[in-house]
Amino acid sequence: xxxxxxxxxxxxxxxxxxxxxxxxxxxxxxxxxxxxxxxxxxxxxxxxxxxxxxxxxxxxxxxxxxxxxxxxxxxxxxxxxxxxxxxxxxxxxxxxxxxxxxxxxxxxxxxxxxxxxxxxxxxxxxxxxxxxxxxxxxxxxxxxxxxxxxxxxxxxxxxxxxxxxxxxxxxxxxxxxxxxxxxxxxxxxxxxxxxxxxxxxxxxxxxxxxxxxxxxxxxxxxxxxxxxxxxxxxxxxxxxxxxxxxxxxxxxxxxxxxxxxxxxxxxxxxxxxxxxxxxxxxxxxxxxxxxxxxxxxxxxxxxxxxxxxxxxxxxxxxxxxx
Amino acid sequence: xxxxxxxxxxxxxxxxxxxxxxxxxxxxxxxxxxxxxxxxxxxxxxxxxxxxxxxxxxxxxxxxxxxxxxxxxxxxxxxxxxxxxxxxxxxxxxxxxxxxxxxxxxxxxxxxxxxxxxxxxxxxxxxxxxxxxxxxxxxxxxxxxxxxxxxxxxxxxxxxxxxxxxxxxxxxxxxxxxxxxxxxxxxxxxxxxxxxxxxxxxxxxxxxxxxxxxxxxxxxxxxxxxxxxxxxxxxxxxxxxxxxxxxxxxxxxxxxxxxxxxxxxxxxxxxxxxxxxxxxxxxxxxxxxxxxxxxxxxxxxxxxxxxxxxxxxxxxxxxxxx
DNA sequence: CTGAAAGCGCTTACAG
DNA sequence: CTGAAAGCGCTTACAG
Numbered sequence: 001x002x003x004x005x006x007x008x009x010x011x012x013x014x015x016x017x018x019x020x021x022x023x024x025x026x027x028x029x030x031x032x033x034x035x036x037x038x039x040x041x042x043x044x045x046x047x048x049x050x051x052x053x054x055x056x057x058x059x060x061x062x063x064x065x066x067x068x069x070x071x072x073x074x075x076x077x078x079x080x081x082x083x084x085x086x087x088x089x090x091x092x093x094x095x096x097x098x099x100x101x102x103x104x105x106x107x108x109x110x111x112x113x114x115x116x117x118x119x120x121x122x123x124x125x126x127x128x129x130x131x132x133x134x135x136x137x138x139x140x141x142x143x144x145x146x147x148x149x150x151x152x153x154x155x156x157x158x159x160x161x162x163x164x165x166x167x168x169x170x171x172x173x174x175x176x177x178x179x180x181x182x183x184x185x186x187x188x189x190x191x192x193x194x195x196x197x198x199x200x201x202x203x204x205x206x207x208x209x210x211x212x213x214x215x216x217x218x219x220x221x222x223x224x225x226x227x228x229x230x231x232x233x234x235x236x237x238x239x240x241x242x243x244x245x246x247x248x249x250x251x252x253x254x255x256x257x258x259x260x261x262x263x264x265x266x267x268x269x270x271x272x273x274x275x276x277x278x279x280x281x282x283x284x285x286x287x288x289x290x291x292x293x294x295x296x297x298x299x300x301x302x303x304x305x306x307x308x309x310x311x312x313x314x315x316x317x318x319x320x321x322x
Numbered sequence: 323x324x325x326x327x328x329x330x331x332x333x334x335x336x337x338x339x340x341x342x343x344x345x346x347x348x349x350x351x352x353x354x355x356x357x358x359x360x361x362x363x364x365x366x367x368x369x370x371x372x373x374x375x376x377x378x379x380x381x382x383x384x385x386x387x388x389x390x391x392x393x394x395x396x397x398x399x400x401x402x403x404x405x406x407x408x409x410x411x412x413x414x415x416x417x418x419x420x421x422x423x424x425x426x427x428x429x430x431x432x433x434x435x436x437x438x439x440x441x442x443x444x445x446x447x448x449x450x451x452x453x454x455x456x457x458x459x460x461x462x463x464x465x466x467x468x469x470x471x472x473x474x475x476x477x478x479x480x481x482x483x484x485x486x487x488x489x490x491x492x493x494x495x496x497x498x499x500x501x502x503x504x505x506x507x508x509x510x511x512x513x514x515x516x517x518x519x520x521x522x523x524x525x526x527x528x529x530x531x532x533x534x535x536x537x538x539x540x541x542x543x544x545x546x547x548x549x550x551x552x553x554x555x556x557x558x559x560x561x562x563x564x565x566x567x568x569x570x571x572x573x574x575x576x577x578x579x580x581x582x583x584x585x586x587x588x589x590x591x592x593x594x595x596x597x598x599x600x601x602x603x604x605x606x607x608x609x610x611x612x613x614x615x616x617x618x619x620x621x622x623x624x625x626x627x628x629x630x631x632x633x634x635x636x637x638x639x640x641x642x643x644x
Numbered sequence: 645c646t647g648a649a650a651g652c653g654c655t656t657a658c659a660g
Numbered sequence: 661c662t663g664a665a666a667g668c669g670c671t672t673a674c675a676g
Binding site for chain 2: 002055062073074075078079080082083086095107108109212268
Binding site for chain 3: 324326327328338339341342343345346370371373374375376377378379
């Protein structure tokens with residue numbers, strides 16, 4: 001039998017209202033009461049029912065999640081952000097609907113829409129504007145609420161780290177498409193190099209597909225063409241995995257001969273991969289917050305979520321050339 | 323303002339109970355009544371609130387979803403099955419909790435656990451058995467409830483198709499690990515070849531990693547070693563994508579010189595890829611059904627979900643060697 | 645600080 | 661075939 005708030009109330013000798021107050025950390029509960037209620041909850045392994053919670057608490061708002069055509073819905077990153085978003089929405093006791101590609105036949109009310117950066121972004125924003133529905137973008141775009149990782153800062157972190165390890169001949173693998181986030185990562189990387197006081201820095205940038213295979217090919221071709229970097233920064237972890245594959249096939253030791261650092265923080269993708277880690281739960285949290293703020297206060301805000309450098313076995317000091 | 327059952331009842335001139343009955347397709351509603359209620363619902367764009375629905379309908383059961391260590395939680399396939407599972411659980415108005423790797427500290431009640439085939443499967447099953455919680459596996463395992471795609475049948479389909487297109491020199495890329503599903507796909511593939519009446523069939527099987535990079539390397543190496551298949555079957559679509567990459571790098575025309583077919587049906591992964599498609603929503607549906615049956619009727623059943631052949635631009639008739 | 649009561653949106657015996 | 665009412669598990673004004 002499921003343990004409910006009623007059972008806890010009974011065993012604690014208080015009312016259900018009071019139990020609810022301790023669950024929600026309301027300040028108006030006597031310390032002692034709170035204590036005994038918590039003890040009973042713990043003893044019975046009680047966990048509040050999220051569904052009941054949502055039904056009674058919810059904001060009355062419905063969020064649409066709109067996945068677009070240009071997106072790679074099967075990518076590891078998308079996978080993670082999606083799961084984080086749903087979890088966040090559940091925690092916030094908010095309703096949501098998953099929007100189909102074409103929203104014109106959707107008649108359900110939605111108070112705001114969460115979307116990702118994708119190809120037909122402008123038309124999509126226009127169609128939402130026509131409906132009077134605010135949009136929140138996970139990515140960058142002028143004029144609407146956005147949340148994105150600190151791509152520029154992350155690029156800087158990557159080069160700072162490589163420089164600190166003594167690397168001077170650098171390679172950056174990035175996307176052929178002019179995606180904003182990829183440009184910012186590259187710009188941050190270059191800016192930090194330029195501002196550094198180290199002499200004799202070389203940096204080559206090559207462009208291709210943002211996939212494992214793309215990284216593989218770029219790395220292999222750069223090496224075959226004779227470029228011999230010791231520090232490699234990849235615009236995505238997927239590309240980094242590909243680059244590592246190419247280096248393995250080429251017989252190049254990592255991190256003995258070259259160091260590799262990716263971006264996204266998907267360490268599960270390749271155990272030990274050094275990366276600039278995104279805070280995906282924070283991004284999901286901000287996205288939902290921005291949506292709620294857009295609905296309630298009609299605000300448009302742009303948020304940048306900090307990134308952190310994740311060390312890994314693919315990073316080492318630059319080899320000293322005798 | 324949100325449209326509720328009450329509004330529909332009001333505008334239809336019936337009680338909320340009746341509206342509920344038409345929502346749930348109960349037979350005990352007069353045809354005419356049903357008709358007008360549906361019309362009102364349509365006019366108002368009404369959609370029943372899934373949360374309220376769950377709260378009042380639910381089975382009182384809680385399903386655990388237990389993701390294991392050996393699983394690739396970032397793989398496209400996992401991504402899809404996960405989303406399908408959550409959708410199914412929501413539709414079935416069932417509660418669920420996402421279990422951490424180590425369940426020993428979890429005190430929440432759970433009536434059944436959904437899990438995937440992973441490395442430490444036996445210990446995990448034992449720990450569930452110790453708690454008296456039935457398990458449902460997405461995959462194969464003797465003695466417990468399982469649901470899996472028809473791997474053997476899918477393997478057969480792949481070879482039947484390649485044979486029908488005139489291919490006689492075949493290559494199968496599969497996993498180095500002895501995973502049951504991979505073995506079954508290979509066995510089906512081989513069985514169909516052996517049973518076919520075509521003369522002069524050659525088939526080579528190579529093993530490596532089940533990733534894009536794995537497929538790439540296997541294909542490249544097989545080709546470099548001089549094997550010249552015209553029909554290639556890959557144990558996963560990811561491997562197929564890798565194989566296609568290698569063929570492109572080798573300058574081999576697809577489907578002019580060789581045909582490629584994958585397994586899983588992740589056509590988004592590579593537009594035009596021919597594949598043996600899994601019915602992921604059906605698998606998710608069966609998984610939840612088996613779990614509910616295990617709880618209520620204490621049954622253990624094994625379900626096999628049919629697969630279908632998805633044609634694609636990577637498939638063509640075998641080249642005629644002059 | 646706490647209890648009693650109404651409410652979230654829906655379903656389902658129970659009567660009729 | 662249909663309505664009135666209780667219930668799912670929780671929250672939150674409203675009194676006290």
